[in-house]
Amino acid sequence: MNTTSAPGTDAPSADLPDYPMTRAAGCPFDPPPALYTLQAQAPISRVRLWDGSTPWLVTRYEDQRALLADPRISADSTHPHYPHPGPGQKERRTQSRAFIAMDDPEHARLRRMATAAFAIKHVEALRPAIQKIVDGLIDAMLAGPKPVDFVQAFALPVPSLVICELLGVPYADHDFFQSNSKTLTKRTITREQARAATQRLVDYLDGMIGDKLAHPAHDLLSTLAERVRAGELSRHEAANTGVLLLTAGHETTANMIALGTLTLLQHPDQLTRLRESRDPQLVASAVEELLRYLNIVHSGRRRVALEDIEIGGVTIRAGDGVILANDIGNRDPAAFPDPDRLDVGRNPRHHVAFGFGVHQCLGQPLARVELQAVYSTLYRRIPTLQVAVDLDDIPFKHDGLVYGVYELPITW
Amino acid sequence: MKVIVDQNKCVASGQCVLATPEVFDQREEDGIVVLLTETPPEHLADDVRQAAALCPAQAIWVEEQEKKE
Numbered sequence: 001m002n003t004t005s006a007p008g009t010d011a012p013s014a015d016l017p018d019y020p021m022t023r024a025a026g027c028p029f030d031p032p033p034a035l036y037t038l039q040a041q042a043p044i045s046r047v048r049l050w051d052g053s054t055p056w057l058v059t060r061y062e063d064q065r066a067l068l069a070d071p072r073i074s075a076d077s078t079h080p081h082y083p084h085p086g087p088g089q090k091e092r093r094t095q096s097r098a099f100i101a102m103d104d105p106e107h108a109r110l111r112r113m114a115t116a117a118f119a120i121k122h123v124e125a126l127r128p129a130i131q132k133i134v135d136g137l138i139d140a141m142l143a144g145p146k147p148v149d150f151v152q153a154f155a156l157p158v159p160s161l162v163i164c165e166l167l168g169v170p171y172a173d174h175d176f177f178q179s180n181s182k183t184l185t186k187r188t189i190t191r192e193q194a195r196a197a198t199q200r201l202v203d204y205l206d207g208m209i210g211d212k213l214a215h216p217a218h219d220l221l222s223t224l225a226e227r228v229r230a231g232e233l234s235r236h237e238a239a240n241t242g243v244l245l246l247t248a249g250h251e252t253t254a255n256m257i258a259l260g261t262l263t264l265l266q267h268p269d270q271l272t273r274l275r276e277s278r279d280p281q282l283v284a285s286a287v288e289e290l291l292r293y294l295n296i297v298h299s300g301r302r303r304v305a306l307e308d309i310e311i312g313g314v315t316i317r318a319g320d321g322v323i324l325a326n327d328i329g330n331r332d333p334a335a336f337p338d339p340d341r342l343d344v345g346r347n348p349r350h351h352v353a354f355g356f357g358v359h360q361c362l363g364q365p366l367a368r369v370e371l372q373a374v375y376s377t378l379y380r381r382i383p384t385l386q387v388a389v390d391l392d393d394i395p396f397k398h399d400g401l402v403y404g405v406y407e408l409p410i411t412w
Numbered sequence: 413m414k415v416i417v418d419q420n421k422c423v424a425s426g427q428c429v430l431a432t433p434e435v436f437d438q439r440e441e442d443g444i445v446v447l448l449t450e451t452p453p454e455h456l457a458d459d460v461r462q463a464a465a466l467c468p469a470q471a472i473w474v475e476e477q478e479k480k481e
Contacts, residue, residue: 069470108423112442115424119443120433123426349431349466358423360468365426 019047019057019323020085020187020299028396029263029294030340035059035328044312047323055083055321056314057300061332061352063312064301064324068357072307073322075359077101079304083321085401088189095198098244100359107358113227114241114362117166117220123365126162127373133161134373138381142412147388150408154378155258156250159370163249166366167242168219169208177201181247187299188399198243205242209235220245245363252296253367255397255404257374260290262394262408263342264379265387270344275379283376285347287368290375292351293342295327298403301355326352384412413457414475415464417447421471428472431463432456436472445471 021032038045039059047057058064067073076082077093078101084090093101099110116122141153156178164171183189183197205221212225221242227233264271274286300323309316316322330351331339354361361367379385387394388409395406415435424443428436434456437446452460464472 069468111423112444115443116441118426119424119438119440120426120429121438122443349462354425354468356468358421358469360423360425362424365430368430 016046016048016054019049023398026392028391028394029259029266031295031298031325031327031331035325036331039328039332044314044316049083049321050086051084053081053083053321055081055302055323056316058322058324059328059332060312061329061335064326064329064352065356066311067303067309067322068301068324068352068355068359070309070357072305072309073303073357074103074306075101075107075303076103081319081321082304083302083323085187085299085302086189087191088194089187089401091191091194092184092198095195096202096240096243098240100244104358110233110237110241111362113224113233114220114245116223118362118365120365123369126166126366127369129165130158130162130370130373131377133158134377138378142382147409147411150261150410151254151258151405152407155261155408156254158257158374159250159253162253162366162370163246166220167208167245167249168212168217168221169246173204177204177246178250181251184247185251185401186399187401201243201247202239205246206235206239208242209238248361249363249366251402252363253370255296255400255402256290256294256367256371258408259294259296259404260371260375261378261385262387262405263290263294264375265385266391267342270342271379274344274375275383280372280376281347282345283372284368286344286375287371288348288351289342289344289346290371291353292330292336292348294403295330295351295353296403297353297355297401298327299401300325300327301359324352324355326355382412386411413452413460413477415447415450415452415460416473416475417445418471419444421469423469423471425468427466427468428463431466432459435460436463 017034021034023032043060044056044058046054048054058067077097099107137154137157160174161171180197180201183193208221209225212222216222224238224241228235228238303322305316305318305320305322307318330353333339336348354364388411397404397406422445428445429438435448435452437448439446461474464474
């Protein structure tokens with residue numbers, strides 16, 4: 001019996017839990033305790049958001065996969081009942097709407113203009129260049145002072161350098177785009193902050209598209225510019241796609257590098273296993289396990305129902321907001337035995353850290369290769385790597401759309 | 413087993429190529445799935461089933477055929 005939900009009514013009970021929930025003190029790698037309780041007791045139930053709206057929160061793995069793949073579920077961020085994470089995020093998704101916030105056929109049309117660069121063969125061809133970037137940043141770190149902030153010295157530059165190369169954006173501009181995307185990935189930003197940061201990035205990418213129209217190169221923005229020239233894509237659409245790829249392309253992987261490293265340092269048996277293995281399959285498995293275990297996209301995938309949907313004993317009505325909490329889905333014991341144990345050998349390829357359905361992460365092949373290069377190199381090159389402060393003193397991104405650490409002082 | 417793919421549903425996530433590169437490839441121009449063989453050998457059957465299960469767009473079907481005793 002589901003006591004916290006009121007299917008089909010406009011007046012859900014007043015005692016609904018607020019979402020997102022808070023992680024337990026001292027457990028920075030685990031989802032909030034309230035999500036475990038909901039998954040066990042009321043796996044599809046209503047929660048209350050910042051604006052008073054009461055969308056459904058879905059906490060079980062199988063239900064999440066079913067709904068994310070359901071064509072009756074929309075990702076359209078302009079739908080009046082779309083459950084936005086905050087006022088600034090609502091502003092951002094309205095002002096610069098890329099294909100992740102659209103439904104087919106527009107979504108498919110725009111996504112397919114960016115997919116070639118992320119095909120497995122294309123990304124595999126980048127592996128040596130990515131390895132070189134990783135090696136070079138480790139060299140620089142070892143030659144520099146310690147302790148050092150691992151986020152600024154390594155975790156952020158790796159994916160920033162890679163995505164700049166792939167898109168054809170000058171890395172010299174990294175302070176500009178990193179600071180704006182850092183603003184935009186805060187759940188708590190105001191409308192004004194979101195509007196200004198979004199506009200700066202849209203203008204910047206629009207300028208880049210203009211440059212590529214004048215001077216085409218072998219990069220993804222030039223491919224988009226060519227589509228603009230051919231009249232298949234508007235310049236505004238091209239800029240919005242560029243903003244999405246640039247911000248998503250470095251924030252997420254950077255957080256996986258820093259938080260993944262901190263997690264391994266807190267699980268020395270797993271770190272030793274990874275460091276001492278020469279098996280690329282164990283490295284690949286460790287990447288999947290850390291993606292599952294950390295599920296850094298911790299604010300839920302957000303959708304809205306277009307038709308009535310019966311699932312798990314409840315009826316989600318047309319127009320209801322739906323939030324898929326993949327962080328707790330990846331800790332569902334029905335899908336992952338002993339889910340709260342980090343086991344770098346379990347290779348949980350069926351995790352939902354990249355989402356599921358037609359919006360599943362476009363950049364996942366690139367993220368995998370970047371993380372494999374990092375996790376297979378860093379801990380061997382710096383076997384005495386350690387955190388230079390107490391765990392309690394590390395600033396975690398509790399207010400981030402994407403979870404991670406703002407800073408990670410390390411030494412060796 | 414027989415494998416069927418739907419290129420219209422495919423979203424080019426690459427999951428199938430990672431699972432079974434002997435059976436699945438991607439189009440050069442947009443990363444959309446290309447089926448290399450409709451009837452993969454038995455030793456790849458589990459990998460193909462995994463590819464179908466992982467496909468986020470549910471664009472891969474596997475028809476199991478009864479074994480001849």
